[in-house]
Amino acid sequence: MNPFPLQKKIFKLLYCLLVLLVSGGTLTAQTGQAVSGRVLNERNEPLTGVTVLVKGTTAGTVTDASGNYELQVPNLGATLVYSYIGFARQEVRIANRSRIDVVLKEEEDRLQELVVVGSRSQNRSVTETPVAIDIIPIQEIIGTSGQLDVNMLLQYVAPSFNVNRQSGSDGSDHVDPATIRGLGPDQTLVLINGKRRHQSSLINIFGTRGRGNTGTDLNTIPAAAIDRVEILRDGASAQYGSDAIAGVINIVLKSSVNEFTGSINTGVTTEGDGENLQLNGNYGFELGQLAGKRGFVNMTMDYLHRNRTNRPADPNVYEVYRRQFGDALSDNFATILNAELPVSEQSSFYAFGGFNFRDTDAYAWTREAGDDRNIPSIYPNGFDPRIQSRITDRSISAGLRSSIKDWAVDLNNTYGANRFHYLVDGTLNASLLDESPTRFDAGGFELAQNTTSINLSRYFQDFLAGTNIAFGTEYRLERYQIFAGEEASWRNYGIIDTVIDGRLQQYDRLGRAGGSQGFPGFNPDNELDEYRTNIGVYVDGEFDFSRKFMIAAAARFEHYSDFGRTLNGKLATRLALTEAFALRGSLSTGFRAPSLAQIYFNSTFTDFVGGVAVDKVIAGNTSSITRKLGIPALKEERALNASLGFTATLGNFTATVDGYYVDIDDRIVLTGAFEDTDDVIGPDLQALNVGAAQFFTNAVDTRTRGLDVILNYNQRFGTDNRLNLSLAGNFNDMEITGINTTQRLQSKEDIYFGRREQLFLIASAPPSKINLIADYRFSGWNINAKLMRFGEIVLEDWDGEDDVYEANYTTDLAIARSFGDHLSLTLGGINIFDVYPTRQDPVATESGGLWDPVQMGFTGRFLYARLRLSL
Template identity: 50%
Template sequence: MNTKVLFISCLLSATAFAQNLRGRVTDESNNSALPGATIVVVGQQLGTTTNGEGDFLLKLAPGPYTLRISSLGFESVDRPVTVESTGTTTINLALKPAQTSLSEVVVVGSRNLNRSVTDSPAPIDVIDIRQVTAKTGQLDVNQLLQFVAPSFNSNRQTGSDGADHVDPASLRGLGPDQTLVLINGKRQHQSSLVTLFGTRGRGNTGTDLNTIPAAAIERIEILRDGAAAQYGSDAIAGVINIVLKSNTNQLTANVNYGAYQAKYRFDSQQVDGGNLNVNANYGWRIGKNGFLNLTGDYNQRQHTNRANTPGIDSTLQRRQYGDPKVTNSSLYANAQLPITDNTHIYAFGGINVRKGDAYAWTRAADSERNIPSIYPNGFDPIITSNILDGTFAAGVRTILRGWNVDFGNIFGSNRFDYGVKNSLNVSMGASSPREFNAGGFQLQQNVTGLHFTRFYKNALQGLNVAFGSEFRYENYKIFAGEEASYRAYDVTKQAGSQGFPGFQPSNALDKSRTNLGIYIDTEADLTKAFMIGAAARYENYSDFGSTLNGKLSSRLKISPSFMLRGTLSTGFRAPSLAQVYFNSTITNFVGGQAVQVQIAQNGGAVTQALGVPPLKQETSVNASLGFTSQLGSGFSLTVDGYYVRIKDRVVLTGQFGNDLPEIANELNQLNVSQVQFFTNAISTRTRGIDIVLAHQAQVGNGRLNTSLAMNFNSLDTISVNTNDKLRPYKDRYFDLREYYFVRASAPPSKMNLTLDYSINKWAFLLRFVRFGEVKLANWTYEPNDIDIYRPKVTTDLSISYRFTPQMGLSIGGSNIFNVYPDMHRADRTESGGAWDPVQMGINGAYWFGKLNFRF
C-alpha cells in the first residue's frame, strides 16, 4: 500500500504544472532562522512548515495568494504574494517576537518564550484541534486524542459506576492521575470521581478532559516527559496543555451527527448510539490587543447496546451492555483586556453540565435482589449522573524591569451527584420507590501563582531564567444520599438501592489541605548548538510534608537537520484527597447482626486495625533520550526512548474478608465482613519508545501530509509493598486482576498512519490505527485463564468539500470495517460483556456527517 501511494505521488508530481514558491522565515530581532514556522495559503487547504534552516517550499498554480505566517512566540502576519507563471518565486519573511508573551501561551515543557517545539529538549506533540475535528468522527477531547496521539489512551467504560460518566485516560500507560492537565498554562482541577470498579485506571482520580468543548480549543500541547520539577504534582507521565481560542471577528459553527453500525447486536436494531453535536464560537476585538472569545457547545449521545452474546446462557450475562446516554452542555470564554502596551488583564474559564444514564448489571426475575411484583421479568438498573464542573481564571501579565510577570488565580470545582432509577430497595418490599438520590462528592481547587520569566539575549548564546511560587487549596466532600438509598428496613433483605447503594451519613465528610510550591527553571544556550536546562521545585503539603525534585535537560544540534535531546528528572505525585478520604459502606445483615462491606478510608478505624500506613506521595525517576531529524525535502523524524520508575504507587487493594484467620478478630470487632482500601502498594517500571515520521509533499495541485506515529510501551511491577499483618495475603493486597488492570492502562504498542490530502476545495483523510495485544484477568482468578485481546487495526476515512469559503461538509466513518476486540465469555469478563472496554472500544463502525460554517 505504501509503495503504491509513493508511486502515485511521484507520478502526479511529475505531471503537475504548479510553480515553486520558495522562502525563508526569520526572527526580525536577530535575523536568525525560524524552524517549524507555519505557512498557510489563506482560503485554501494548503500549507507547509519551515525546515531547520527556516526555509520552505510550496508548489502553487500561477496567480495571487495571501500567505499567513505564524510561529509560537511570534506575531502572525498575512503577506500577499503573486506566483509567476515561469520560474521560481522567492519571498523572505521576518516575524516580530510577540511583546505580550503576554498574548501567547508558553509552549508546555519550557518557560523560554524563544523556544520552539522543534527546539525543545523534550518531546512535545502540538495538535491543531480545528484540523482534527473537521475531518474525523470523534467529538469529545478524550476520543479525539485516543485516535491522534499514540501515547494517549482512553476507553469508554460500561458497568463501571462513575467511570461510565467520566472517561479515564492515561499517557504512556501510566495512571490517569499521573498526567497533569493545564488550561492556558494554568493547573486544571481533577474530577471528584475516584474510579473503582470494572475500569482501567482503577483507584485513580484523573482530570475530566471532556468538560472542555473541542470547539473552544485552538490547540493541545502534549509534553511526553516527566515534569514534576517544573509544574508540580501529577506530572510524572507528562503534561497536557489545552490552549483556548483567541481569534476575533469570525463566527464558526458546526452541526455534527453520527451513529454506530452494530455488527454484534442480536435484535432488529442494527444502528444505535446516535450522537448529535452543535457548537458555535465567536470572538470580539477589545482595543488594540484585547479580545473576548466565546464558545457554546451541546452534545447528546444515546445508548449503545452490545449485550446478548451468542453461545452464552442469557441468565449469565447482562441484558444491557454499552455506552451510557449522555447530554453534555458547555459554555467557555477566553479574554484579554489591554491596560497599557506592556500590561493586560486576562480571564478564561467556563461551565460544563453533564447528565448521564449508564447501565448497571441485570437483576434476574428470580434473583433475591428483585421483587417480582414490581419487576416480573427482572430489571436493569440505571445509574444516573448529574455533574457540574466549572473553571474560572483571572490575572495580570506585565513587563517589570525586563521581567515578564504573571500574577493569576484559577479556581475549579467538580461536583458529581449519583442517582439510581429503574431500581428498588428490596428491604422495603412492594412499597419501594423506583428512583433514588444516592449522594455524591465534590472537589474544589484554588491556585494562586506569581511567575517571573526573563530572557538574557547577550548572556552566552541566550539565557532564560524563570522562577515563581504557587499556593494551592483543595477541598473534598462526600455527601449522603436519601435514606431509602442505603437503609435496610427489613434486616433479612438486602439494603439500599440496587445498582448503586447510596452513601451513608457515616461516609459523609468535608476535608481540606493546602500546598505551597516554589520553583526555579533555567535554560542556557552555551553555544548555538548546545543547550542545557535545569529546574528544581520544592513543595510542602499540609497533610504529609515536603518534597524536593529536580530536572536536567539538554539539546545538541549536530547539524541543521539533526538534533539530539535528553532529560533526567525526579518527580512526585501527592495522593489525591479522594484517595486519602474516600469511603463507602454497604450494610448487610447476617443472623440479624449488621455487618459492613467497606471501602475503608485510609487512616480510619479499619485500616488502623489492619496496620495499614498513611498514604504518602508517589516518587519517580524519569529519563528520556532521543533525536529529531530532517531526512530530506519534506521529511522529519523524531525518536524518543523513555524510562519511568515509580515507587509507592497508590492503588485500590483487593478485598479482605473476615474469613482470613490473621485479621478475622479485627474485622469482626468492627462488624466488617469485607474491606478494601487505598495504599501505596506497588512500585513499577515503564520503558518505551515514541517514533514520529512525517512527510509533506506537493502532489499535483494539492498537498499530501503523511504521518506515521508509534508508541511501544512495557510496564512491569517491581515489588508489592505490604505490612506485617497482611503479608500472608500479598496476593489480595495486589491481586491478579489488579496486576493486569495496571498493565492494561495502555496496549504495549499503538501505531497511527495518517494520509491527509487537500486539493482546491476537496480534502481526503485516510487513517489506520493498530492497537497492540491487551491481556486481562477475569473473574475466575486463574493465572492460566486470561482474556487475550489480540492486535487489531481500525480504518478511518473522511471526505471534505467546501461549497463556499463560508460553508463546508465532511462525511465519513471511523472503524469503517467494523472491527471489534476479540470476543470472550460474558460471564467471566470484568465488565460482564463479550468484550472489555479495550483497544478501539466495543461499538463498531461509526458513520458521521459534519456541516461547518465560517463567517
C-alpha cells in the same frame, strides 16, 4: 471551616504588590521606535491574528483583519518573530527599517510552532526543546474526524494517549479515565492556557482502568473552544509540581476575533444505536487596543448528545448476566470564555473559564425476575438498574501579565470545582418490599481547588548565546466533600436490634438487600468535608551555550499540610549535530501527592452472613478501621524519569524518536477485599462488625520503558494540492517490580494486589499503538484515511483464566468538501470494517459483557456527517 477567604487575602496582597511594580515599571519604560507592516500568505491574502513578538521580550501585537500590524520596539536592531497556526514561524531582523512586510509559508509540520508547555522561554519551538512535545491542531483534526470529544480526538492522533470507555463501572461509565504512556490518570497534569486544571471529584473504583485513581475530565472542555493541545511527554514535577510524573497536557484556548465558526455533527452506528448530535458555535471580537496590543473576547457554546449503545451477549450461546451492555447515554452542555485586555503599554489583564453540565444514564447489571433482590410485583420480568449522574464542572482563571524591566511577570488566581451527584432509576430497595420507590437520590462528592501563583521569566539575549531564567511560587488549596443520599438509598429497613449470644446485634428479619440496587447511596457516616493546603517554589533555567547546544535545569520545593515536604529536580539537554539533526535527553525526579479522594473516600454497604448484617467497606485512609489493621498513612508517589531521543529533518520529511524510562515507587492503589474469615485480620474485622474491607495504600512499584516514534512527510503539488503522511507509534512495556504490603500482611500479596489487579494496571496502555494517517487536499476536497493498530492485551477473568485480546486494526475514512470560504461538508466512517475486540465469556469478564473495556472500543462501525460554517 471555609479556608478560601485566607487565600483571597493572599491574592489581593500579591495583586497590590504587582500593581505597584507595574506602575513603577511603566513610569521608567522607554517608548522605543515604531515598526509597522503587513503579513500575507503565499496567495497574497492577508492573515488575521498573526502573533508578532520582539524576540527575547514580551512586547508584541497581532495583525488586524487586513493583516496589518504596528508595535513599539526597544531598538531598530531587534528581531521580530512571526507565528501563526498552520504556518512556518519566521524571524526577521529589523535592521533599522520602520516597515516590514512578511509572507508566511503554510506548513503541515507542527515542529516549528512556538510552545507554552515544557519551556518557560518564549523563544523555543518544538524542535528546539530538549524533551518530546506533541502539538495537536485540534481545529484541523476536527475537519476530518468523527470523534466529537477531546478524549477520543486525542486517542486517535496521539499514540502515547489512551482512553477507555467503560460499561458497568459505576461512576467510570460517566467520566472516561485517560492516561499517557499507560501511567495513572492522576499522573498526568492538565493545564488550560498554562494554568493548573482541577481534577474530577470521581475516584475510579469498580471495573476500570485507573482503579483507585482520580483524573482530569478533559471532556468538560469542548473541542470547538480549543486552538491546539500541547502534550509534554516527559516527567515535569520539578517544573509544574504534583501529577506531572507522566507528563503534561496543556489545552490552549482559541483567541480568534471577527470570525464565527459553527458546526452540526451527527452520526449513528450501523447497529442503529449510539446516535450522536453535536451543535456548537465559536465567536470572538476585539476588546480595546493600547500601544499596538489588541484585546479580545472569544466565546464557545457546545451541546453534545450521545445515545447509548447495547452489545449484549446472545443468551442462546452464553449464560448472560447483563441484558444491557454498552456506552452510556449522555447529554453534555459546555460554555467557555477566553479574554484578554491591555491595560497599559506593558500590561494585560486576562481571564478564561467555563461551565459544563453533563447528564448521564448508564445501565448496571441485570436483576433477574427470581432474584431475591427483586420484588416481582414491581418488576415481574426483573429489572436493569440505571445509574445516572449530574456532573457540574465550573472554573474561572484571572490574572495580570506585565513586563517589568524586561521581566515577564504573571500573577494569576485559578478556581475550579467538580461536583458528581448520583441518582439511581429503574431500581428498588428490596427491604421496602412492595412499598419501594423506583428512583433514589444516592448522594455524591465534590472537589474544589483554588491556586494562586506568581511567575517571573526573563530572556537574557546577551548571556551565553541566550539564557532564560524563570522562578515563581504557587499556593494551592483543595477541598473534598462527600454528601449523603436520601435514607432509602442506603438503609436496610429489615434490620432490627436483637440479642445474640448475650450481645446486642443487628439482625435481618427479611433477608432482603437494602439500599438502591445498582448503586447504594452514601449514608451520613460517609459524609465528610476535608481540605488541605500546599505551597510550592520553583526555579527554572535554560542556557543556550551556542545555537547548537543547550542545557535546561529546574528545581521545585513543595510543602503539603497533610503529608510534608518534597524536593525535585530536572536536567535536560539538546545538541544539534547539524541543522537537520539533533539529540535530546532528560533526567528528572518526580512525585505525586495522594489525592484527597484517596485519603478520605469511604463507602459502606451492608451484606448478610447467616442472616446477620455485616458492613462491607472501602475504608478511608484516616479511619479507625484502617488504623486498627495497621494500614499506614498515605505518602507521595516517587518517580525517576529519563528520556533520550533525536529530531531529524530532511526536506519535507521530519522524524522524532524518543525512548523513555519511568520508575515509580509507592504507587497508590485500591487493595483487594479482605474478608472477616481471613486468618490474620479476620478477628479484627469481626470485632468491628465488618464483613470485608478494602484500603487505599502505597502498595506498588512499577517500571515503564518505551519508545515514541513520529514520522511525518508533506508534499505540495502546485498551488492547491497537498499530501501529508504520518506514521506515529508508541511501544510501551510496564512491569510491576514490587508489592509493598504491611508487615502484618506480608503473606497476603494475592489479596493486597493480586495478579488480576496487576494485569488491569499493566493494560492501561497496549504494548504497542500505531497510527498511519494519509491526508490529501486538492481543489476544495480533503480525503483523510487513518489506520490504527492496537497491540495485544491480556487480562485475568473471574475464573482465574487469561482473557487474551489479540492485536487488532481499525480503519477510519473521511471525505470533506469545501463550498467557497464559508461552508464545508464532511462524510465519513469510524472503524469502517466493523472490527470488534476478541470475544470472551461474559460470565467471567469484569464488565459482564463479551469484552472488557479496551482501547479500541466495542461499538463497531460508526457513520457520520459534519457541516461546518465559517463567517
